[in-house]
Amino acid sequence: MASGKEIRTKIASIKSTQKITRAMEMVAASKMRRAQDRMRKSRPYAEKMHQVIGHLAHAHPEYKHQYMQTREVKRIGVIIVSSDRGLCGGLNTNLFKMSISAMQSWLDNSIEIDMCTIGNKATGFFKRFSGNIVATPKNLGDSPSLEDLIGSVKVMLDAYEDGKIDQLFIIYNHFVNTMTQGITKRQLLPITADEEDKNLTHHWDYIYEPEAQEVLDGLLKRYIESLVYQSVVENIACEQAARMVAMKSASDNAGDIIDELQLAYNKARQAAITQELSEIVAGAAAV
Amino acid sequence: MTMTVHVDIVSAEAEIFSGLAEMVIAPAAHGEVGILPRHAPYITTLHEGAIRLKINDKREESFYISGGMLEVQPHKVTVLSDTALRAHDLDEAAALESKQRAEHTLSDKQANFEYAKAQAELAEAMLQLRAIDKFRKITKL
Numbered sequence: 001m002a003s004g005k006e007i008r009t010k011i012a013s014i015k016s017t018q019k020i021t022r023a024m025e026m027v028a029a030s031k032m033r034r035a036q037d038r039m040r041k042s043r044p045y046a047e048k049m050h051q052v053i054g055h056l057a058h059a060h061p062e063y064k065h066q067y068m069q070t071r072e073v074k075r076i077g078v079i080i081v082s083s084d085r086g087l088c089g090g091l092n093t094n095l096f097k098m099s100i101s102a103m104q105s106w107l108d109n110s111i112e113i114d115m116c117t118i119g120n121k122a123t124g125f126f127k128r129f130s131g132n133i134v135a136t137p138k139n140l141g142d143s144p145s146l147e148d149l150i151g152s153v154k155v156m157l158d159a160y161e162d163g164k165i166d167q168l169f170i171i172y173n174h175f176v177n178t179m180t181q182g183i184t185k186r187q188l189l190p191i192t193a194d195e196e197d198k199n200l201t202h203h204w205d206y207i208y209e210p211e212a213q214e215v216l217d218g219l220l221k222r223y224i225e226s227l228v229y230q231s232v233v234e235n236i237a238c239e240q241a242a243r244m245v246a247m248k249s250a251s252d253n254a255g256d257i258i259d260e261l262q263l264a265y266n267k268a269r270q271a272a273i274t275q276e277l278s279e280i281v282a283g284a285a286a287v
Numbered sequence: 288m289t290m291t292v293h294v295d296i297v298s299a300e301a302e303i304f305s306g307l308a309e310m311v312i313a314p315a316a317h318g319e320v321g322i323l324p325r326h327a328p329y330i331t332t333l334h335e336g337a338i339r340l341k342i343n344d345k346r347e348e349s350f351y352i353s354g355g356m357l358e359v360q361p362h363k364v365t366v367l368s369d370t371a372l373r374a375h376d377l378d379e380a381a382a383l384e385s386k387q388r389a390e391h392t393l394s395d396k397q398a399n400f401e402y403a404k405a406q407a408e409l410a411e412a413m414l415q416l417r418a419i420d421k422f423r424k425i426t427k428l
Contacts, residue, residue, distance in 0.1 A: 044302040048295055048365050052330075052358045059328070116389075135385045146299045146370050151381030158382065209331040210316045218332050219356050222367065226299055 004272065007265040011258055018254035024087070025247035031142060032178070032240035038143065039175065039233050046230045049223050053191065056219070059205045063212040066161065067220045070190050075112040077134075077156045077165035078103070079188075081172035081231050082122035083239040084139060089246035091173060091181065091239060092121045098183045099171050100129070114165055116152050118232060134159070142236060146229050153225050160189050168224075172231040173238035179245065181238040186231075188224050292324040294340060296350060298368040303350060310341040311364050313357050322359055329359040335418045338366060353418055380407035 057068070080099055082092045103113055116135040117123040123136050135155035137148050159165045168189035174182045208215045291307040311322040314336030322329075333356060339349045355368040384407060 038300075041301045042299055044295075044305075045297040045299045045367065048297050049367060052356075052365060052367070055328075055358070055360065056330075133389045135382075136389045137385055138388060147381075150378055151383075151385035154378050154382035155386055204328060206328045206330040209329070214316075215330055215332055215356075219330070219367075222356065222369070229299055 004265060004268050007261055007268065011261050011265065014254050014258050014261070018251055018258070021247045021250040021254065025244055025251060028240045028244035028247060032237060032244055035142070035233070035237035035240050036175075039230075039237050042226075042230055042233055046226050049226050052219070053223050056206075056216075057191075062205070063216070065213070065216045065220060067189055067216075067224075068191050071163075071166045073111055073166045075114065075165045076106055077114045077116065077159060077168040077189075079116045079118065079152075079156065079168070079170040079228060079231075080122045080126070081170065081235045082117070082119035082125075083235065084120045084141070085239075086121065087246065088239050088243040091242040092119075092125075095171065095173060095183055096122070096125050098185070102169075102171070102185060103131075114156075114159060116156055118149075118152070119235075140232065144229070144232050144236070146225060149228055149232065150225060153228050157189075157221060157224065170228060170231055172235045175234045175237045175241070178241045181242060184231075186227070188227060191220065191223070289343075290324040292322070292326075292362060292364055294364045294366070296338065296352075296366040296368060298352075298355075298370045300370050303368065304340070304348070306342070308340040308342050308364075311366075312339040312341075313366065314338070315357060320357075322357075322364055325361045326359050326364075327361070329357075331357050333357050333366070333368075380410055 078099070080095070082095060086092070106113060113132060114134045115126055115131045117126055117133055118137055118140070120139070123133065126133055135152040137152045140148055156165070156168055160168055167187065169185055170188055171183065171185050174184040176182055206212075289309055291309055292311070294304065294306060294308045294311055295302075296304040309324075313320055313322070314334045315331045316334065317331075320331070333352060333354055335351075335353045337349045337351055339347060341347050350368075352366070352368040353370075355366060358365045358367070
């Protein structure tokens with residue numbers, strides 16, 4: 001059995017670990033609140049943008065933008081959104097697993113893949129996985145701005161325009177609530193129209209100023225950027241939530257171990273006392 | 288009773304305005320446009336400048352935007368404002384930088400960031416100067 005002193009040092013070290021995990025939990029909780037706030041604030045833009053794109057899809061423009069045309073798929077672009085830091089449970093691992101299985105099915109159909117990784121974890125992982133990374137933004141931190149993402153998104157959009165890639169996907173963690181985050185794979189390009197708006201079924205088109213092409217270029221580019229931005233913001237909220245949960249369970253586990261060790265320590269101490277007593281009694285009886 | 292139109296002004300990082308107005312004046316691609324209720328569907332790019340809303344006879348509000356898009360439906364005006372300064376050179380520089388960073392992480396050698404960075408900074412500075420200049424002109428009028 002371990003001696004009293006050994007157990008005491010062990011308890012002390014676990015206590016200090018617990019202190020750290022508890023602090024991280026609280027930091028993550030407050031950061032999560034801020035991240036959720038940011039998510040809420042950016043939602044109106046995404047919704048309005050979505051509405052405008054929806055209107056546009058129902059208009060009958062004389063000019064059809066190439067972002068809205070489907071092509072035969074030979075090469076696919078993927079944007080993978082991960083966190084910069086670890087210690088957030090299985091958040092990134094699950095995302096990578098899902099990304100790899102998606103990529104594997106593409107590779108099986110002999111479709112090549114270009115990647116854009118957002119977040120240190122994805123960059124590190126896919127570098128080892130020997131993926132073809134074509135763009136990566138600089139460290140975004142906890143409050144990313146749209147500006148930081150424009151460059152990387154442009155690389156992918158340019159590739160699409162030049163016909164280097166024929167589809168563009170984004171894979172990120174979608175925030176459901178604090179306990180649940182879902183992995184989402186979403187097609188960014190070509191843009192597909194979804195639900196019908198009943199008010200807009202008659203034949204109509206916008207007045208474009210200056211030219212349809214120029215206006216659509218700007219609009220669709222912003223649409224894609226806003227989707228990527230929204231994904232990044234959601235992923236950060238997910239990261240903080242996952243970290244909070246992971247750190248909470250780590251603190252709880254540390255507490256359990258401390259309880260067990262405390263019990264072992266008390267037992268060892270009691271055994272030592274009993275042994276000493278019986279030795280004294282035995283000694284006295286011998287005299 | 289005067290007619291009003293619903294106006295939404297949003298940027299990627301916040302909602303700026305949502306409400307009714309009698310008229311919207313915006314810096315469109317080919318000069319200022321005034322949008323009244325029941326305007327035909329219209330879509331345009333916006334320059335940096337002020338968006339002015341005539342809420343009623345007494346009240347007027349204005350917002351500064353650095354660019355964006357304007358969409359008009361007969362009963363609804365949507366302004367999608369940019370938070371980021373945009374220009375072709377600037378986007379190009381950002382894309383270049385992002386590509387270089389990817390190459391750099393892949394090869395893990397010292398890459399030359401300086402050119403793209405300097406270019407980005409220069410383009411940004413120029414754009415900011417221009418935006419400030421324009422805004423001064425508008426506010427003076």
